[in-house]
Amino acid sequence: xxxxxxxxxxxxxxxVRTGEHLMLVGIATATAxxxxxxxxxFLTRSPRLRAPVIGLTNIFQTIPSLALxxxxxxxxxxxxxxxxxxxxxxxxxxxxxxxxNTFVGVSQVDSSxxxxxxxxxxxxxxxxxxxxxxxAIPFILAGLRIATVVGVGVATIAAAxxxxxxGTFIFRGLSMVNTTTILAGAVPAAVMALVADGGLxxxxxxxxxxxxxxx
Amino acid sequence: xxxxVEFSDVVYSIDGRRLVGPLSxxxxxxxxxxxxxxxxSGKTTTLRLVNRLVEPTSGIVLVDGKDAKDWDAIAxxxxxxxxxxxxxxxxxxxxxxxxGVVPRLMGDNNAAVGARVHELLELVGLPPADFxxxxxxxxxxxxxxxxxxxxxxxxxPPILLCDEPFGAxxxxxxxxxxxxxxxLAEGLQKTILxxxxxxxxxxxxxxxxxxxxxxxxxxxxxxxxxxxxTNPVVVALRESNx
Numbered sequence: 007x008x009x010x011x012x013x014x015x016x017x018x019x020x021x022v023r024t025g026e027h028l029m030l031v032g033i034a035t036a037t038a039x040x041x042x043x044x045x046x047x048f049l050t051r052s053p054r055l056r057a058p059v060i061g062l063t064n065i066f067q068t069i070p071s072l073a074l075x076x077x078x079x080x081x082x083x084x085x086x087x088x089x090x091x092x093x094x095x096x097x098x099x100x101x102x103x104x105x106x107n108t109f110v111g112v113s114q115v116d117s118s119x120x121x122x123x124x125x126x127x128x129x130x131x132x133x134x135x136x137x138x139x140x141x142a143i144p145f146i147l148a149g150l151r152i153a154t155v156v157g158v159g160v161a162t163i164a165a166a167x168x169x170x171x172x173g174t175f176i177f178r179g180l181s182m183v184n185t186t187t188i189l190a191g192a193v194p195a196a197v198m199a200l201v202a203d204g205g206l207x208x209x210x211x212x213x214x215x216x217x218x219x220x221x
Numbered sequence: 222x223x224x225x226v227e228f229s230d231v232v233y234s235i236d237g238r239r240l241v242g243p244l245s246x247x248x249x250x251x252x253x254x255x256x257x258x259x260x261x262s263g264k265t266t267t268l269r270l271v272n273r274l275v276e277p278t279s280g281i282v283l284v285d286g287k288d289a290k291d292w293d294a295i296a297x298x299x300x301x302x303x304x305x306x307x308x309x310x311x312x313x314x315x316x317x318x319x320x321g322v323v324p325r326l327m328g329d330n331n332a333a334v335g336a337r338v339h340e341l342l343e344l345v346g347l348p349p350a351d352f353x354x355x356x357x358x359x360x361x362x363x364x365x366x367x368x369x370x371x372x373x374x375x376x377x378p379p380i381l382l383c384d385e386p387f388g389a390x391x392x393x394x395x396x397x398x399x400x401x402x403x404x405l406a407e408g409l410q411k412t413i414l415x416x417x418x419x420x421x422x423x424x425x426x427x428x429x430x431x432x433x434x435x436x437x438x439x440x441x442x443x444x445x446x447x448x449x450x451t452n453p454v455v456v457a458l459r460e461s462n463x
Contacts, residue, residue: 122309125272125382126323126372127298136322140313215313 009193012186024194026170030089031157031198034096038153042101043146046108047134056109063102071160074098075167092164092171099160100153107149111142144214151206158199162191172198223250224286225380225412226271231280233266241266241436243280250379253406253413255423257458258433264416267433268382271414272301284380299323302373302381302411306388308365310357316342316368317353323376341371346401363394370402374409383415387422399425420462432458 013020049056066074074095079085084094115138123133165173175191178184224247232242241263248254256264269275270282273294282289284297310319320341321334329337342349345367357365366386373381387395387402403426406413417423423430430447432440432454439454440447447455 116307116309118305118307118309119311120309121274122303122305122307122369123311125274125298125301125303125305125309127295127301127376128322128326129295132326137311 007186009186009189012190016190020175020190020194023170023172023174023191024198026089027158027161027172027195027198030092030096030161030164030169030171031154031202034093034161035100035150035154035157037093037097038100038104039150041097042104042149043108045101046105046146047112049105049109050112060102060106060109063098063105066098067102071095071099071163072166075163079167087168089164089169091167092161092169095164096157096161100157103149103152103156104146105149107145107152108142111145111149112138114145115141140215144210144216147206147210147213151203151210154202154206155199158195158202162195165191224248225250225284226414227281227283228267228270229281229283231270231277231282233270233275234278239436241270242277244438246431246438246441248412248414249429250412251410252428253415253426255427255430256414256416256433257420257423257430258418260418262433263436264418264433265384266436268384268414268416271380271382272298272303299327299376300378300380302376302378304366304369304373304381304383304386306385308357308369308386310365310368310372312357315354315356316347316360317349319357319368320372320375322372327376337375338371341374344374344405345371347371361394362390363398366390366398370405379412381411381413383413385416385418388417388419395422402426420458 007015045059049059069077075091078091078094079087085091112134119137119141120133123137128136161171162173162176164171165177172191172195176188179187179189179191226248228244228246230242231244233240244267246254256267258264266275270277271284271289273289273292276290284292284301289297311322314322317335317338320338324334324337338353339349342352347364347367352360352364352368357368360368369386387398390398399422406426415423415426417426424444424447427444429441429443431438434454440450440452442450448459450456
């Protein structure tokens with residue numbers, strides 16, 4: 007059976023798996039943003055913690071994804087078979103680019119700009135909201151883009167612990183030594199990664215203050 | 222004449238190393254006090270002590286008769302305009318937004334902010350129609366400085382701190398800006414502390430002059446006293462300026 011015949015015949019499952027995959031990556035990336043952006047901002051205020059925290063998020067990235075799932079699996083509350091474990095692992099993976107880019111984005115704001123803002127009588131929250139965050143947006147979005155693209159790839163492994171997603175086809179194909187079935191998972195995942203990359207890149211350009219789209 | 226800023230025995234040290242002081246001087250209402258000296262002589266730190274960007278290690282800084290420490294730092298800074306050499310305009314905001322940022326934070330409505338921005342742009346010689354919507358990177362160095370001055374004046378602060386505001390512009394623009402600044406200062410009756418390392422500029426803009434060396438004031442007096450003083454530090458400065 008050709009790849010296209012397979013896709014047409016199994017279109018219902020392809021859509022379901024794609025949906026599951028989107029959910030896994032979407033929930034994980036959103037969670038990573040909710041944790042990572044404030045953490046990155048916090049690190050700019052507490053430079054001493056920068057090395058340990060960035061180091062820790064770095065370690066998560068170096069653990070092979072399959073092994074990371076294995077480590078989380080037996081943990082109480084967050085572990086267990088299914089999507090929850092996969093999402094926790096994906097969050098840990100996504101954290102590094104988001105935390106690091108938020109930190110870099112806020113830190114790169116010229117010190118004379120921060121000094122002027124302070125001298126004008128802005129509170130540190132106002133400096134963050136009016137000056138630092140808008141100037142850091144391109145960096146934060148670039149981090150989000152990396153996190154999303156990596157997340158789409160890593161999420162295929164989640165099928166190994168019964169979390170569903172496009173990896174289901176890949177693992178099934180591997181066990182049956184059937185390339186067509188593997189492709190049924192791999193091709194939609196690749197398309198998803200490309201679309202996410204392109205879409206976030208567009209958003210990045212739209213929100214970059216250097217473009218004249220908004221004043 | 223009222224004293225607006227007063228330093229008494231102010232010392233500022235880091236790790237036991239004294240950077241500034243002991244300093245005792247006053248800045249009088251509506252007058253320009255120029256702080257002149259080589260780089261590293263403590264002029265900038267002295268300014269930053271006024272708006273509490275740094276806190277004195279010992280001694281008291283009085284602003285409007287009240288210890289700077291007792292001022293709410295944010296309220297204090299909104300009473301004090303601050304212009305720095307690098308200008309520090311917000312690159313992602315238009316000229317109008319840059320100038321209006323503090324009035325907006327203080328709760329003025331859009332119409333009031335717009336009118337104020339318009340007025341300030343005219344005051345600093347930038348036609349509002351041409352400049353309101355530009356971004357800082359679309360301005361020349363001299364124009365950026367004008368916007369910086371307009372932004373510092375936005376909340377109508379009675380005190381203005383200027384840290385080498387014209388240090389980074391070409392000599393022609395510089396003398397132009399000095400002339401206009403002088404006119405502005407006389408018209409607005411602000412109490413100004415103006416830091417420069419350029420004696421010419423100091424003489425042009427100041428009502429009184431304080432000469433800094435190694436964190437201390439070596440001479441403090443009117444421009445006439447500066448011109449006739451036999452204080453060796455002053456003589457050396459005048460010589461260097463010939």
